[in-house]
Amino acid sequence: MKSAIILPVLLGIMFASPPALAQRQPVCEPTAETHAVRILGEGPAGDLTDQEFPQVYGDRDFYRTLENGWVFALKRRENGWSVRLYEHAPIGNAVDLTSLTPPHGNTPNPRDIFGWHFRNAANTGPNVGDVNAPQNLRAFIISPALQGTGGFRPSTNPNTSRHAPPNPDDGIGWLNVIDYGLSGNSLKAGQQARMNYLKFDACVSWQRSTNEKTAWKDARSFDYLPEEHETFGGCGVDLSSLDLKASFLPRILGGDLDGDGAIDEVAQIQRKSDSKRGIALCRAGTHPTVIGIENGIGTDLPADLVGQIEAWHWITPNGKRPFGYTGIDLPDSDGDILILERIEKQAVTLFWKDGQLRSKELFHIVTE
Known part of the structure; x- marks a missing residue:
């Protein structure tokens, strides 16, 4: 108002x-x-x-x-x-x-x-x-x-x-x-x-x-901008077979995941052939990783779990945490941490450590 x-x-x-x-x-x-x-x-x-x-x-x-x-x-x-x-x-x-x-x-x-x-x-x-x-x-x-x-x-x-x-x-x-x-x-x-x-x-x-x-309205839009398509396409994500398509907001997150001082970004993707959901990670604008379409990351983030994600949070290890994550131990990482969440059911972190992308489950509430 x-x-x-x-x-x-x-x-x-x-x-x-x-x-x-x-x-x-x-x-x-x-x-x-x-x-x-x-x-x-x-x-x-x-x-x-x-x-x-x-x-x-x-x-x-x-x-x-x-x-x-x-x-x-x-x-x-x-x-x-x-x-x-x-x-x-x-x-x-x-x-x-x-x-x-x-x-x-x-x-x-x-x-x-x-x-x-x-x-x-x-x-x-x-x-x-x-x-x-x-x-x-x-x-x-x-x-x-x-x-x-x-x-x-x-x-x-x-x-x-x-x-x-x-x-x-x-x-x-x-x-x-x-x-x-x-x-x-x-x-x-x-x-x-x-x-x-x-x-x-x-x-x-x-x-x-x-x-x-303008920034407020853009942050609440599910539509990826032309420059975001250019960023992930230029990074090496195959946009001929994959769409940038968001299922939840924000549609894109970024920071320094691997701790090298360069900007890393993640976007939500969907395979055109069968609408299978995944995540595209672009490190420093040149190193792409597609997660969830075919492959997961480690044992805590299998490929089929990525398609069930309903929210995500990008945080620094000592920075402000999203509501509900105060007091939860985060993994030791070289940079920032991405939390992938099935709301009130499960949360898994995606992080970089010792030259490798890793995952660690924070909690998993099993319901009948």
Whole structure:
């Protein structure tokens, strides 16, 4: 959904009652038009996971670096935390890309998540509407155009301040309070309640560039590009008898499988004569290997198994692992590793070791 649409919707419900907010929490899903990144929590081993909500407590700040280098932060304040999204690590002049989020002035800003927002005016119980403050769902504006501007976006109206209003090209972020704790010493009547624990769900979304939109659509296409046909044909794959034909996405993967510093790629293939499925490996653009049409690799990847593959993952031995593979021992390899998967049934790795392409089964769930 474009930010031009969700911006007024979210800003319109920031001061709604908690029940309305619970019903209208937006989704966090990327589209062809927008990025969408959920802020991940930590698993039992300290690894980031979407199976746990992030949390912060005490006098700590919270930081989470996104893949594009932006840093989502919760900065500790006297009565709670404040949302920030920095253009880079918050060292020196790191611009906060959420700074244009209204309202400005004395009215509570949705980026500030303070304990007294959830208490009544006398601080004797929950907020029943007598305190005009945002509740569980907090929406904020993300202005990528602020990068490199020192935090100001020039206005075309000389009668306005240097903080120009939000525009439809801005992104949107949201934070939903899942649970919180308040300091007991701050719950006395007449005082301002202080939040000392916060569990939350959060997402940041912003517009894709033209090139990113094209790449998004291409990554979700099953159709191989002419240049991909040229790559594998030029590598030596016999495209007179084999088709580049994808059964699942992504249709092509690549990296450095054999550890020689050159790019290696794999594509899904199908024999024209009988539609038998396989995999074409092209190492360094010149060394082809056809897997699964006639031959498998080792004892753990027989030829007939290749045609049953439903998903694949290309990973570096010490890199980010796909969901479900944390804690599973990977084989010792000279380079990257390709995981071939029958979803929730079987997974086999394809890797290079000591000058040879090898396979190793990771798991195999036998069902009756």
